[in-house]
Amino acid sequence: MRKYRRFELYLNLNCNQKCLHCFNGRALRAAGKELGFSRLCAEMLRMRAKGFDWLSLLGGEPTIHPEIQKLVALGRKMGYRRVMTYSNGLKYADREFTAGMKKAGLTDTCLSVHGHDKRLHEAVTGVPGSFEKVLQAIENLKRRKVEITLILVLNALNKDKLKEMLRFYASKKIKRYMIFFLKYQGRLIESGSAAKKLMFRVSELGETLAEIPALAAAEKIKIQNIEHVPHCVVPENCRGLIAGNDYGGAEMVIQSGELLEVSRSHKGFLFKSACRACRYYRACAGIDPEYARVFGLGEFSPVK
Numbered sequence: 001m002r003k004y005r006r007f008e009l010y011l012n013l014n015c016n017q018k019c020l021h022c023f024n025g026r027a028l029r030a031a032g033k034e035l036g037f038s039r040l041c042a043e044m045l046r047m048r049a050k051g052f053d054w055l056s057l058l059g060g061e062p063t064i065h066p067e068i069q070k071l072v073a074l075g076r077k078m079g080y081r082r083v084m085t086y087s088n089g090l091k092y093a094d095r096e097f098t099a100g101m102k103k104a105g106l107t108d109t110c111l112s113v114h115g116h117d118k119r120l121h122e123a124v125t126g127v128p129g130s131f132e133k134v135l136q137a138i139e140n141l142k143r144r145k146v147e148i149t150l151i152l153v154l155n156a157l158n159k160d161k162l163k164e165m166l167r168f169y170a171s172k173k174i175k176r177y178m179i180f181f182l183k184y185q186g187r188l189i190e191s192g193s194a195a196k197k198l199m200f201r202v203s204e205l206g207e208t209l210a211e212i213p214a215l216a217a218a219e220k221i222k223i224q225n226i227e228h229v230p231h232c233v234v235p236e237n238c239r240g241l242i243a244g245n246d247y248g249g250a251e252m253v254i255q256s257g258e259l260l261e262v263s264r265s266h267k268g269f270l271f272k273s274a275c276r277a278c279r280y281y282r283a284c285a286g287i288d289p290e291y292a293r294v295f296g297l298g299e300f301s302p303v304k
């Protein structure tokens, strides 16, 4: 099957959740550089003409963009074979909205979840009732045959429950997953002690991660990739899943009004001088400087 060329388009900065680790921080919001409708359409057309055929819509929260259904429909009309939203799921808890998105041509949705129970999920989202809503969203999207990928965002509160989370959502017939480590940007850094409770050393997850490929095989689920972590701190049997510097296969992103090549998405990330000897040096996105400020560089050492 021909590989898709994915174009990621950021529609807005606002959101209907208040996640403690949202990467849209004060500075980005203050800059307020959202693209207008005509610029969004122009970028979609331009990238389609270059051969991109998978349109991913992100935010903020793309589903609260006032023209979301029109943008999805236009994307399909332009010839994008897949149109996906990255969403927190709140809007998809509304059956009519989900039906409208499907009718507009939505093919895929990534939903971010932070636990397999109310306590874990809402400790991050800050919205009472958001766990029930994300479960309802899953049912609504399944009913409309929209492909679902779950993004499990790991934090200090839920990291030891990764296996339980995967089993729980596998029991809801979700087949595809991405595992994200925290991004040390935006609110995570700005929220001080409130967000500090989410931070953990990436190397702490080694043993749990090592068991994930076998669990995935047993549950017949697919872990598509692991993001925001260098290869050297995950067990060997998971390194093939690290998204690295190709940003999970997407070729370009537009973020906060700026056309950004993927190779620049990790601008400012660190490498130790020893990294040059690492077999993953070329594929690795490097170490988040804000993570290094909190935990240092001691965990990272070259893989021979």
Ligand code: SF4
Binding pocket: 230, 231, 232, 233, 271, 272, 274, 275, 276, 278, 279, 280, 281, 284, 285, 286, 287, 300, 301, 302, 303
């Ligand atoms: S290049 Fe450096 S940070 Fe990246 S995997 Fe290798 S040792 Fe780790």
